[in-house]
Amino acid sequence: MINDFIDYIYPRNIKCILCKNPISKNNSYSLCKDCFNKLKFIKKGCSKCGKPLTDFYKKDICLNCETKEYTFTRALSCVEYYDNIHKLIYSFKYGLKTYLSYNIAEIMNDKLKYENIDFDYIIPVPLHKKRLKKRGYNQALLIAKQISKIRKKEVLDIVVRNENTPFLSQLSREERLKKMKNVFTLTQNNNKIYKKNLLIVDDIFTTGATVNEISRNLIKLEPSKIYAISFATGKNIY
């Protein structure tokens, strides 16, 4: 596998993955102190969508989720989306820096441990085959594989994206939901997930429409719980 090879040749903890300054071997996530301190880790997130809540907000569920029905149990994100995170994700997705999946997975795994999320199988959000061909790799699958290595849990690449949904981020929530219908199907090889806990993995969580739609397909197979984790998410102000 090309990615195992990249893993092997890329020397870890020598340069900061954000600013490229030299770092000490013991630094967490291959980040220098400055960049680490700038990361906005989500400590208090909505118990449903995982988006950050301010300390002043008293409830554990955000206003947006109070009126929403999701098909998944709970979604989590690790950090708030801002310039540096944008750069990091961009170079990971489009700049061939696939080795970043390792550091991203490390951060995600710590979040999963912190929130006591117990899962049996890891399910990456798929790319449409045309986009996969263009990009050369599915970033969510790379992260899923790294989490799989750390946690010794199997990756089930069983969701297929039928349609290319190129400008999803520019649509309203309603338009997105409409567009998402029938976007995903499951492959035949999926009888393992009955009564199991699933973890859907993606790099970014926006409105939750993607995860919700994947999970709507998965619940037909009666898993126990469906969690979702992404690396970064945008902020709602509550």
Ligand SMILES: [Zn+2]
């Ligand atoms: Zn740095």
Ligand SMILES: [Zn+2]
């Ligand atoms: Zn929420």
